[in-house]
Amino acid sequence: MITLTDFLLVGALLFCTGIYMIVSKRNSIQVLIGIELMLNAAILNLVAFGKYDKLNNGGQVFALFAIVLAAATTAVALAIILNVYRRYKTIDPDEIKNLRD
């Protein structure tokens, strides 16, 4: 029987994988994939905790919203990456330091 703990473990695994990808990858696209992984971990947690609300299925509804929003943000993020590439001819986040003061 698959228990809540198993879901949470998978979620945590996914989250950690996402963080690791965000902080270590040299490619913005891979960083974006890391972000998606973390988002999916969060959505998995929402669905898992949804068993405590079988009446309204609030967890699943939130998960749907989150997926839609994730798709939107991903589109925005890809557009940003595309612009960054146009400007700097690279998408390595280490090379882009203009956020510095």
Place this chain on the structure above:
Amino acid sequence: MNNAISYTDPSIFCYAILAVALPLFAALINFCLPVKSKAAGWISTLAILVGCVLSAMVFAAVWNQQPQHVQTLWFTIGTTKVFAGILLNNLSVMMLLLVSLIALPVHIYSTAYMKHDDRYSRYFTYLSFFCFSMLGLVVVDSLVLFYAFWELVGFSSYLLIGFWFTKDKAVQANKKAFIMNRIGDIGLLSAIIIIFAKFHTFDIATLFINDNLVFKSVIHDGLWISASGQIPAVWQYVACIGVFMAVAAKSAQFPLHTWLPDAMEGPTSVSALIHAATMVAAGVFLLGRVYPLFTDSELTILGVIGCFTAFMAATIALTQNDLKRVLAYSTISQLGYMILAMGVGAYGSSLFHLATHAFFKCLLFLVAGVVIHEMQHIKEENNLDIDPQNIQYMGGLRKKLPVTFIAAVVGSLALIGIPLTSGYLSKDGILIQAFEWSEGRSAWLKLIPAGALFTSWLTAFYVSRLIVKVFFGEFRLLKKHPEIKLHISDGGWQYRVPLILLAICSLFPLFSLNPFFYEKAWLFESLKPAEFMARENIYHTIIPIGVNILSVFVMYAAYAIYVKRNTFSFPQTGFLYRLSYNQWYLDKIYRKAIVKPILGLGKTCFWFDRNVIDGLIHLIERSSRMVAALTAWSDKHIVDGFLHLMAALVQSIGNFARKFQNGKVQYYLYSMLLIVLILFVLKILI
């Protein structure tokens, strides 16, 4: 006698004020003119001419009348009111007329005498200013104003003595005159202060004439008592000494006389007006104003000093070779006579002699001016190296300068006191009254008239010597330098008119219709004291005869010695000769005893200032600089160091914080994770 309130004509005061103020206006105008302007001379002369006419009108109105007095409130200090005004009595109108009468010929003479001077208008500025001061001095009624004019007279005399200020001797002389006069001024000022403290007024009329407060005060039991209170008698003595000092300084009496011979460094016309006729008489005038202040014994001291001065100056005049210096010493001697006359109570004779002396001494100085002018002329024409004032080079000038010669003879006869001259009238009056005074006094005091008598013979000798050496015999300069040509004459009318005018004034008719009896002189009759002794004792006959017969002998002796050389000549090595030639060594004594110690004191003070006071200041300066250096060091290293430390600290903190802001997105996230992790760890641990 003066209690009645007489009718006062206000125009008299206007005339008097105008007569005083005109020379001042002339001086102001001349001051604005260019330095070489020839108009200056005529402006001054016109001012003094009008002043002279006005003075004569004032004189005619006031002479032998009630004293005229007008005054106005000047200022108030506390409850003390100080008045200023004009006081016209016999004494002041006589002086007013005398000063303007003497000043007029001197002005005319000066226009020619100073013609070639570079600072012609400046000369007349000073001369007019002097006339203003002197005329002001004689008419004012308040001791404060009197003192102010007294100072102005001294100041203008200072300016004129040093008129040729490029000559070092002139500068020395005017400094000397000024300092000597300052000594007298201190005396006068202290006397005025004491009189004010005693009588609470500065008004001369109240003090000495109308109420005669001073005369009514008495000295009793060591106290000086009057209606207004009493103070210790010693103050009366101090006041008298102060007045005497002022008189001695202004009228060149022993021991303050040494400035007058040196004052001859000024232009000769100045010497004639100031240092022979008018300013030096200011001392005698002061005595005349404050006469009641002196008690009998103080008058005796005055007489002794006057007699001594007359004698000493006459002995010095015997051997001097400088033309003007001889005349200067004769002035001192004659002023001695005036003081002596004041001392023996011959108040009228003293002032009478002042008036006559003014005319003939002014005349003699103007004569000297002509002679010196011509000698200077010869000197410049022939490029000689001589002193134009030295009588050793002169002689035989009577043929070259006839008018001057006649004037000189008249002036000298008046100075000697030969009958038919004014000098006879006044001088014999003094001698006779001196003898009358000594009657019934101690033998020592009999020396005073005897000394005066002897001095009059000395006067006869040195005056004759002077005239003989200058005008008789041969021209000694010509003997020495036979090649020189002489182009000399009496000069223009500006020279002749004053000489003739003054020569006429030196004869008897101006003063008395009777040429032999001084008592008949109108000037004397108006000034004499009430208790005057009439012509009753033998002195009145014996003295004039004795004096004059011997004088004539002495004059002949001088003529014989200096022209004919057929009798003995004086040894020039004896002690008496050296004493006289070196002017009794008084200048040297003063130099050694007073000037040197004072200069030494000055040098010591200078040394003290340099080394001790300056040293102290330098020490303070150095220590302050050390303290300042210390402060600067601590400021730089401690205070600034602390601030720099703070700045460095802030900077390093900032640098540390900046490291996190390196612009890399992943690094930000990384740091955030780290911080969250640390927070969790801390939460678990605590």
